[in-house]
Amino acid sequence: MTADVGVLIVGGGPVGLAAAIEARLAGLDVTIIEPRQGSIDKACGEGLMPGAVHALERLGVQPVGHDFAGIAYVSGTLRVEHAFRSGTGRGVRRTVLHEALFRRAGELGVTWIAGKVAGLEQGDAGVTATGVGFPPIRADWVVGCDGLHSTVRRLAGLAGREVTGERRRFGIRRHFRVAPWTDLVEVHWTPEVEAYVTPVDAGTVGVALLGPRYLDFTSTLTRVPGLADRLDGADVASTVRGAGPLRQRTKRRTAGRVLLAGDASGYVDALTGEGLRVGFTQAAAAIRSIVGGDAQAYEREWMRATRDFRVLTSGLVAAARSPLRSRVVPAAVASPSLFGMIVERLAR
Numbered sequence: 499m500t501a502d503v504g505v506l507i508v509g510g511g512p513v514g515l516a517a518a519i520e521a522r523l524a525g526l527d528v529t530i531i532e533p534r535q536g537s538i539d540k541a542c543g544e545g546l547m548p549g550a551v552h553a554l555e556r557l558g559v560q561p562v563g564h565d566f567a568g569i570a571y572v573s574g575t576l577r578v579e580h581a582f583r584s585g586t587g588r589g590v591r592r593t594v595l596h597e598a599l600f601r602r603a604g605e606l607g608v609t610w611i612a613g614k615v616a617g618l619e620q621g622d623a624g625v626t627a628t629g630v631g632f633p634p635i636r637a638d639w640v641v642g643c644d645g646l647h648s649t650v651r652r653l654a655g656l657a658g659r660e661v662t663g664e665r666r667r668f669g670i671r672r673h674f675r676v677a678p679w680t681d682l683v684e685v686h687w688t689p690e691v692e693a694y695v696t697p698v699d700a701g702t703v704g705v706a707l708l709g710p711r712y713l714d715f716t717s718t719l720t721r722v723p724g725l726a727d728r729l730d731g732a733d734v735a736s737t738v739r740g741a742g743p744l745r746q747r748t749k750r751r752t753a754g755r756v757l758l759a760g761d762a763s764g765y766v767d768a769l770t771g772e773g774l775r776v777g778f779t780q781a782a783a784a785i786r787s788i789v790g791g792d793a794q795a796y797e798r799e800w801m802r803a804t805r806d807f808r809v810l811t812s813g814l815v816a817a818a819r820s821p822l823r824s825r826v827v828p829a830a831v832a833s834p835s836l837f838g839m840i841v842e843r844l845a846r
């Protein structure tokens with residue numbers, strides 16, 4: 499038997515849930531398919547930029563966390579800080595973010611199916627999804643929000659060239675029971691990694707390490723001066739989780755009645771910490787274009803919404819991977835107004 503739905507969202511991560519909420523607020527009938535149950539966790543720096551906090555508020559979602567006022571770059575004794583002009587950011591555990599979005603989606607009548615999509619077929623009657631844990635579903639529209647290694651992206655023929663070898667970057671994260679020592683997200687630069695520290699509540703910080711594959715969390719942390727001392731003796735509050743390769747390219751974001759949003763639609767890097775902000779913007783744009791019946795409008799909005807992320811984050815990652823790496827923090831210290839301008843552009 500084939501079930502009929504208006505919008506089928508593949509992936510119940512934060513972007514899939516935001517897209518589902520947007521769709522319900524627009525009066526559409528929406529179903530999410532997601533294989534994982536309970537409070538979904540994921541390797542993430544967990545810093546919601548001010549733009550992401552605003553986007554969630556607009557959806558009626560206010561996850562509990564720890565507010566932060568801006569970003570600091572640190573390298574040894576060098577430090578530069580920028581306080582957001584556009585509001586405050588918030589560190590939020592991914593499990594808490596998931597629960598808040600899931601609750602709101604439930605209030606609005608989003609249908610949730612436990613299953614994993616493995617096939618998509620487009621025809622005159624819409625798109626039929628097949629997979630594990632559910633009968634075939636025919637949808638007017640499919641929004642692929644299934645993350646970095648998106649199946650929908652591959653099935654719809656939207657995957658771009660794969661990034662291979664040394665150029666691939668990965669992220670791992672762990673939490674520590676320690677009171678935040680600053681109201682900023684700190685990014686510690688070492689020759690090996692960037693260590694991203696986000697307060698997530700009054701007694702816990704998350705640390706995400708970005709760099710090459712197969713990093714050992716504990717030993718790498720000992721080589722982050724300034725941070726290793728702060729965390730020395732602190733109880734660990736989570737297991738190590740990883741994700742990557744981070745860079746994922748797409749040829750386009752739409753194929754017929756299939757749209758991609760969030761990491762599935764292409765991802766640059768976690769270094770600038772705005773994946774969620776960009777993903778929520780994409781979710782809103784995807785649903786607007788579905789309401790307007792114009793998938794090409796989404797392609798244009800996606801390009802506009804991701805421009806700063808694509809240009810500024812790619813530029814910073816290129817510098818981080820080049821012989822200029824050791825000059826990044828000194829350059830930011832020497833030009834705090836330029837550093838502040840870049841942070842503002844990515845935080846909006």
Ligand SMILES: Cc1cc2nc3c(=O)[nH]c(=O)nc-3n(C[C@H](O)[C@H](O)[C@H](O)COP(=O)(O)OP(=O)(O)OC[C@H]3O[C@@H](n4cnc5c(N)ncnc54)[C@H](O)[C@@H]3O)c2cc1C
Pocket residue numbers: 508509510511512513514531532533534538540541542543544545546547550613614615616643644645646648649650668669670671706707740741742759760761762768771772773774775777
């Ligand atoms: C180390 C690290 C640090 C980061 N730090 C930050 C930060 O500080 N701030 C920030 O804003 N962003 C950060 N990001 C980026 C952020 O985590 C992502 O942009 C965000 O998780 C994207 O959400 P999503 O819903 O698109 O994908 P995901 O969160 O990956 O969710 C995808 C969902 O799809 C489901 N799925 C997968 N395949 C299928 C299938 N076949 N069928 C059905 N469902 C499927 C998965 O189970 C998953 O639940 C960081 C990322 C990393 C790796």
